[in-house]
Amino acid sequence: MPFREKSAWISLLVMLGVFGAYFGAILTGRLPPAGLVTFRYLLMSVAAASLLQVALRVIAAMLARSDARAPKDERERLIELKATEVAFYVLLVAALGGMFVALHTPLFGHPPRLPTMGLVTLAAVILADVARSLAIIVRYRLGA
Amino acid sequence: MARLPIANRIRRLRFEAGEMTQQELARRIGMTRQTVAAIEQGKYAPSLEAAFRIARVFGQPLEAVFQWVDED
Numbered sequence: 769m770p771f772r773e774k775s776a777w778i779s780l781l782v783m784l785g786v787f788g789a790y791f792g793a794i795l796t797g798r799l800p801p802a803g804l805v806t807f808r809y810l811l812m813s814v815a816a817a818s819l820l821q822v823a824l825r826v827i828a829a830m831l832a833r834s835d836a837r838a839p840k841d842e843r844e845r846l847i848e849l850k851a852t853e854v855a856f857y858v859l860l861v862a863a864l865g866g867m868f869v870a871l872h873t874p875l876f877g878h879p880p881r882l883p884t885m886g887l888v889t890l891a892a893v894i895l896a897d898v899a900r901s902l903a904i905i906v907r908y909r910l911g912a
Numbered sequence: 913m914a915r916l917p918i919a920n921r922i923r924r925l926r927f928e929a930g931e932m933t934q935q936e937l938a939r940r941i942g943m944t945r946q947t948v949a950a951i952e953q954g955k956y957a958p959s960l961e962a963a964f965r966i967a968r969v970f971g972q973p974l975e976a977v978f979q980w981v982d983e984d
Contacts, residue, residue: 770946841943843956911946911955 771828771835772844773908778824780901786817787894794887802883810890851903858899862892915954919979922952925970941965 790813793799799806829836840848866888926932934948941948941962950956951966958966967977 770944835944838944841947842959842962843947843950844944908946911950911953 770908771832772840773905774828775825776901776904776908778821778828780898780905782817782820782824783894783898783901786813786820791891801887802881806883847904847907850907851900854903855896855900859892859896862895863889866892916957917981917983918957919954919981920952921977922948922966925972925977929970937966937969940969
């Protein structure tokens, strides 16, 4: 498996694991949707996701040094560009969809509070990142 | 994923160049082995620059390496 595909797997699994746990705790009521405790958990989640990604990428790079050191070629750059395009549309739909649901349904309380809107935006960013990683993995799997 | 209308003779040319490996060809054109494999299998159409680089490695004109395949 090429290093950059491994890198996408690492990003996908870390984001799903760390932020899945964070949003899961909010959705199941173990964390309140707003407040200092939730914000502290958010900071811890961001730190955990960053540290995990760096640590796992360093390990992956050590296992395939020449692959990791090689500059991206044109196909790899194209894969990343197309994946970023997919992520852009996911971000757009998720952010606007989330805002619409928050503003026009009682799902997040009516009217929704600012921290709740922040959470909706964060969820859209995480979804876009997950979509980007998935798009990279699919393209590498297809060999295209 | 749709197959590209471009065929190539890279596998044959590697064989004729003393079983040159995909890794060696990749190194000589500044690409990854996976990209060479994708080009060889017709899953990825290289840029014009990369196509010329490949042709130069084998000392062949471009059309001796890549051919347009009519889709009908």
